[in-house]
Structures are given as C-alpha cells and as structure tokens.
Amino acid sequence: MFFKPRDVVSGDFYWFHKADGKAILATIDCTGHGVPGAFMSLIANSMLSKIVKEKHIYDPAIILANLNNEVLEAMSQSGDDLDNGMDITVCTLNEATQLIEIAMAGHSCVILNNGELTELEGKDFSIGGVFASLDSTYEKHQLQLQKGMSCYFYSDGFADQIGGSDKKKLGQKALNEIIFKANSLDSTNKKEYFEKALNEWKGELKQVDDIIILGFSYV
Numbered sequence: 001m002f003f004k005p006r007d008v009v010s011g012d013f014y015w016f017h018k019a020d021g022k023a024i025l026a027t028i029d030c031t032g033h034g035v036p037g038a039f040m041s042l043i044a045n046s047m048l049s050k051i052v053k054e055k056h057i058y059d060p061a062i063i064l065a066n067l068n069n070e071v072l073e074a075m076s077q078s079g080d081d082l083d084n085g086m087d088i089t090v091c092t093l094n095e096a097t098q099l100i101e102i103a104m105a106g107h108s109c110v111i112l113n114n115g116e117l118t119e120l121e122g123k124d125f126s127i128g129g130v131f132a133s134l135d136s137t138y139e140k141h142q143l144q145l146q147k148g149m150s151c152y153f154y155s156d157g158f159a160d161q162i163g164g165s166d167k168k169k170l171g172q173k174a175l176n177e178i179i180f181k182a183n184s185l186d187s188t189n190k191k192e193y194f195e196k197a198l199n200e201w202k203g204e205l206k207q208v209d210d211i212i213i214l215g216f217s218y219v
Contacts, residue, residue, distance in 0.1 A: 002190070043074065085127050110154075
C-alpha cells in the first residue's frame with residue numbers, strides 16, 4: 001500500500017473485512033481532503049461496516065448500490081451539499097472458488113497477468129453526488145485468480161498530480177506505466193518506487209490531492 005495524504009488527515013482510505021470465506025477490500029476517495037474529506041471518510045467507514053458486517057452483503061455491485069442509497073439519504077436528511085460523495089472500488093475474493101469480483105464507481109483499476117496490463121473501468125459517476133440516484137446500479141467484473149496475477153486499486157490523486165516541464169497532470173496512462181514497472185519489485189521497493197516517481201514528477205510543486213495505491217498479488 002502506498003498511502004500519502006495531502007494534509008494531516010485524509011479523504012482517501014482503505015477498508016478490509018473477512019467473513020464467510022470471503023475477503024472484501026475497498027479503496028475509497030471521499031469528496032475533498034483534509035478535515036472535510038476525513039469527516040466523509042468516517043461516514044463511509046460506518047456505512048460500509050453496516051452493509052458488509054451487519055447485513056452480510058458481499059457482492060461488490062450490491063455493496064455499491066446500498067452505499068449510494070445510504071449516502072444520498074444521509075446527505076438529504078442532514079441538508080448537506082448533495083455533491084458530497086465518494087469514488088470507490090470494492091473487490092470481493094471468494095477463497096473457495098478463487099473468484100475475484102470487482103465493482104467501481106468513479107474509479108478504474110489495473111490487472112497485471114502474464115506480462116500484460118489490463119485497465120478495468122467502473123461507472124463514471126461517484127457514490128452520492130448530483131449524478132447519482134436511488135436506483136443507480138453498478139457493473140461487476142469477474143476474474144479467476146491465477147498464479148502471478150496482480151491487482152491494483154487507486155484514487156485519482158496520483159494521476160491528477162501536476163508536474164513535469166509543462167506543469168500538467170500525470171494522467172492515467174503514465175500511472176499505468178509506473179504500476180507496470182513497480183509490479184516486479186517487492187513490497188518495500190514498490191513503495192519506494194512510487195514515492196520516487198511521484199517526487200520526480202511533481203518536483204517542487206505541492207501535492208494536489210490525497211493519494212492511495214493498493215495492490216495485491218497471488219503467488
């Protein structure tokens with residue numbers, strides 16, 4: 001895990017739960033950063049716990065649908081800005097079948113297998129926010145876990161970082177190349193590689209957003 005908040009507290013976080021032979025992993029990017037983002041993170045953490053731990057819902061697409069409804073209802077009842085929400089990836093691994101199911105809202109993810117990189121995309125719009133509705137549904141990608149396969153989930157913080165000679169965003173294509181190169185390294189060196197790549201890109205410029213990259217490999 002490469003985790004680099006922009007401020008002392010973060011709107012990006014990861015979430016994990018294991019139950020009934022399933023492991024549920026999520027990477028979440030809440031609206032804003034600093035204190036507002038951290039406050040939204042607390043709400044998201046509580047809602048995920050309710051949906052997964054209390055309701056025992058493990059299907060990632062259904063988790064996102066429930067989470068979207070919870071956020072919309074909470075924002076509506078509180079009178080808060082309805083643009084508050086989160087981008088999120090939820091991955092469920094069935095330990096018995098070795099099947100991975102991934103659902104995303106406002107996120108993409110990267111799968112590396114046999115030396116090839118595949119980018120999977122989710123819904124364009126976030127959980128909550130002005131484009132979501134109570135009947136929003138979410139796609140689910142299904143993959144059979146294979147030896148040597150790696151999965152990477154991330155927020156938009158790294159790709160959106162301003163840098164380079166033209167002072168522009170790094171972009172997803174360049175981030176994919178960084179992930180591809182980092183994948184062959186061990187965990188410690190992966191973190192160092194991401195840190196080095198980020199610093200070389202942004203130079204003396206400030207970090208613009210929270211950053212999280214979370215990956216796992218089947219060895």
